[in-house]
Amino acid sequence: MAATAPCGSGAEETGSEAAAGKPGGTSFQRKGPRAGGLDRGGSRLVSIAGTRPSVRNGQLLVSTGLPALDQLLGGGLAVGTVLLIEEDKYDIYSPLLFKYFLAEGIISGHTLLVASAKEDPADILQELPAPLLDNHCKKEFDEDSCNDKTPESNIEMKIAWRYQLLPKMQAGPVSSSRFGHYYDVSKRIPQELIEASKWYGFFLPEKLSSSLPAEPCYLTHGYLKLLQFIQSIIYEDGFDGTNPQKKQKNILRIGIQNLGSPLWGDDICCTENCDNNHNLTKFLYVLRGLLRNSLSACIITVPSHLIQNKAVIARVANLSDTVVGLESFMGSEKETNPLYKDYHGLIHIRKIPRLNNLTGDISDVKDLAFKLKRKLFTIERLHLPPDLSDTVSRSSKQDAAESATRRGPGCGMMAGGKKHLDF
Amino acid sequence: MFPELNDLLNTTPDKVEQGKLTLLCDAQTDGSFLLHHFLSFYLRANCKVCFVALTQSFSHYSIVAQKLGVSLTTARERGQLVVLEGLKSSVDVFFRAQEEPHPLQFLRKASAGDLQPLYEFVQEALKPVDGEEAAWRCPVLLMDDLSVLLSLGVGAVAVLDLVHYCRATVCCKLKGNLVALVHDSGGAEDEESNTLLNGLSHQSHLILRVEGLATGFCRDVHGQLTILRRTLSQPTVQGERRLTYQYKIQDKNVSFFARGMSPAVL
Numbered sequence A: 001m002a003a004t005a006p007c008g009s010g011a012e013e014t015g016s017e018a019a020a021g022k023p024g025g026t027s028f029q030r031k032g033p034r035a036g037g038l039d040r041g042g043s044r045l046v047s048i049a050g051t052r053p054s055v056r057n058g059q060l061l062v063s064t065g066l067p068a069l070d071q072l073l074g075g076g077l078a079v080g081t082v083l084l085i086e087e088d089k090y091d092i093y094s095p096l097l098f099k100y101f102l103a104e105g106i107i108s109g110h111t112l113l114v115a116s117a118k119e120d121p122a123d124i125l126q127e128l129p130a131p132l133l134d135n136h137c138k139k140e141f142d143e144d145s146c147n148d149k150t151p152e153s154n155i156e157m158k159i160a161w162r163y164q165l166l167p168k169m170q171a172g173p174v175s176s177s178r179f180g181h182y183y184d185v186s187k188r189i190p191q192e193l194i195e196a197s198k199w200y201g202f203f204l205p206e207k208l209s210s211s212l213p214a215e216p217c218y219l220t221h222g223y224l225k226l227l228q229f230i231q232s233i234i235y236e237d238g239f240d241g242t243n244p245q246k247k248q249k250n251i252l253r254i255g256i257q258n259l260g261s262p263l264w265g266d267d268i269c270c271t272e273n274c275d276n277n278h279n280l281t282k283f284l285y286v287l288r289g290l291l292r293n294s295l296s297a298c299i300i301t302v303p304s305h306l307i308q309n310k311a312v313i314a315r316v317a318n319l320s321d322t323v324v325g326l327e328s329f330m331g332s333e334k335e336t337n338p339l340y341k342d343y344h345g346l347i348h349i350r351k352i353p354r355l356n357n358l359t360g361d362i363s364d365v366k367d368l369a370f371k372l373k374r375k376l377f378t379i380e381r382l383h384l385p386p387d388l389s390d391t392v393s394r395s396s397k398q399d400a401a402e403s404a405t406r407r408g409p410g411c412g413m414m415a416g417g418k419k420h421l422d423f
Numbered sequence B: 001m002f003p004e005l006n007d008l009l010n011t012t013p014d015k016v017e018q019g020k021l022t023l024l025c026d027a028q029t030d031g032s033f034l035l036h037h038f039l040s041f042y043l044r045a046n047c048k049v050c051f052v053a054l055t056q057s058f059s060h061y062s063i064v065a066q067k068l069g070v071s072l073t074t075a076r077e078r079g080q081l082v083v084l085e086g087l088k089s090s091v092d093v094f095f096r097a098q099e100e101p102h103p104l105q106f107l108r109k110a111s112a113g114d115l116q117p118l119y120e121f122v123q124e125a126l127k128p129v130d131g132e133e134a135a136w137r138c139p140v141l142l143m144d145d146l147s148v149l150l151s152l153g154v155g156a157v158a159v160l161d162l163v164h165y166c167r168a169t170v171c172c173k174l175k176g177n178l179v180a181l182v183h184d185s186g187g188a189e190d191e192e193s194n195t196l197l198n199g200l201s202h203q204s205h206l207i208l209r210v211e212g213l214a215t216g217f218c219r220d221v222h223g224q225l226t227i228l229r230r231t232l233s234q235p236t237v238q239g240e241r242r243l244t245y246q247y248k249i250q251d252k253n254v255s256f257f258a259r260g261m262s263p264a265v266l
Helices: A016-020 A042-045 A065-071 A092-109 A121-126 A134-145 A161-165 A190-196 A204-208 A221-236 A279-292 A308-318 A394-407 B002-009 B032-044 B057-067 B072-078 B086-097 B116-126 B148-149 B154-171 B191-203
Strands: A051-053 A060-062 A084-086 A111-116 A130-134 A182-188 A199-203 A254-257 A294-301 A322-328 A343-349 A368-372 A378-381 B021-027 B049-052 B082-087 B139-144 B177-184 B206-211 B223-229 B240-251 B254-258
Touching: A016 B021, A065 A378, A065 B177, A084 A092, A084 A279, A092 A111, A092 A121, A092 A130, A092 A182, A092 A221, A092 A254, A092 A279, A092 A294, A092 A322, A092 A378, A111 A121, A121 B148, A161 A368, A190 A343, A199 A204, A199 A221, A204 A221, A221 A279, A221 A378, A221 B086, A279 A294, A279 A308, A279 B086, A294 B223, A308 B002, A308 B148, A308 B191, B002 B032, B002 B254, B021 B154, B021 B191, B032 B049, B032 B072, B032 B139, B032 B177, B049 B057, B049 B116, B057 B072, B057 B082, B072 B082, B082 B086, B082 B116, B116 B154, B139 B254, B148 B154, B148 B191, B154 B177, B177 B191
Parallel strands: A084 A294, A084 A322, A111 A199, A111 A254, A254 A294, B021 B177, B021 B206, B049 B082, B049 B139, B139 B177
Antiparallel strands: A051 A060, A130 A182, A322 A343, A343 A368, A368 A378, B206 B223, B223 B240, B240 B254
């Protein structure tokens, strides 16, 4: 077995290698980009900074700004698709993912489009986290992981040595990779980087200040304005794949914050049965049509716990490509549960797109938890701590173990009764 | 096209049944692989196909079909395949203020519900042409998927009407087939979706239902497929009319096996 080869410097060699060497794929996979994916012109596109072709389907990928999440989503977010983040209850951690995505765009030199109904996009950009760049990131990362009482990560294991070979969920910063970076949430991004980047802001209250809609409204006014705004930028700046322009090709990163919240003029959060509870789904459909024909990727955060009609949530998830749910322990009974004391919440990968393929990139690990350290937001495999004391109440342990397995299926499948056995 | 599924359904591209409505339904998993099967199956069977593709872009279907050994681009050039690309058309309808009727015109209407342009598109696409009659065997309409129409604000009844009209034209008049995919949202949460699913189940001759495993995700068994035949003309000679299999999706094929008989388990 090849896996028995000793592996001393385990920490550095993860990253892209780990993503490529993931078990479960077939033995021969074409690594090069395939021409004519969702976006035309295969190999020419690879020259765009901050992108790489997917190992699996040749689709061009961009990083979400969180290498651990990229790995879970099958290498990254495919260009032309929507990543939907279901916000946690108090909206504490989802803005982080949102900002990581935008910060990654600034570092990679992509154009940004930030849309919000709550904050001014200029303010959102000011609050982006600072990148940990090559020279001092290693130090920072080591420091951070040492704080986290795992100094043994570099020591060769003597007994359970097989565990050393497991791919790590959170790898150290890979200095050579220009795809995906690490960010320090305690610092702000340098001002000159923001000034050097190209970005567009869509702040709903400003855009609505004009006259009230006169034409018959087939879509909530805010959504309609946003779609027109996105379309004009895609068209004018040449992100439109169908109208090739002479300029250097670039990626447009779109970020839409709190979509569906009452501030957008949508009332799905207020009543269960309103006449226009398909505004959000209609918006998503047209947005996806726009993205599919252009060099752009989009992140949307949706306060799904606020949406009254559960049917709408299912439809929204059906209409987006990738769906990631955040469930923070804040305010829930899990916060005090000793089993979860190492984590701040759970992350559910609900849907992974099947692009150009019959199967999706389903990762083997379904139980994932996140933690916000002093500087880094990390995603880890959920481990129940060893039961050392006699006083741990059996019931709570069983509950947690049960809920952990029930969460297991992730991607679209649901677990039923625990007595049922499929085989 | 997956040969194993053909065996289960007792069909081959050489003998295609006519005048049937097949309902594909997926609950908590992705049933699109069945649609890819039927698309390549009917193209192989030399049928004239009208494909209403509302969920993905044409290149996605085309690349998957390539893996299954069928070229959609050639079929389209030969006139065998007519595709309505929903995602692309929705952008056209939304931003180009054109006046000519479009199949997805309802997107711009304040109160949606008028699917007549879509029906006319299907009718036009599958209309038998005098010179071509010998070339294609029978017309087939594929829809991926009808639940998207609900999300776009069309009522369940309007979608059922559309299916009824299409069935009258395609299945009865032209002796063709209709295949439609619907998501089952599960439970009583989405009333419209339930109405649509029940209404379609009532009309269809063959129902293929795909569900994720009740016990959760498994690497070697991706879900289970229930085949339900509602053909009343044939009495149940071949035994069961309701058959359940488990399946595993591979790169270019799907393998089916009896429950609990996965090669990985045995």
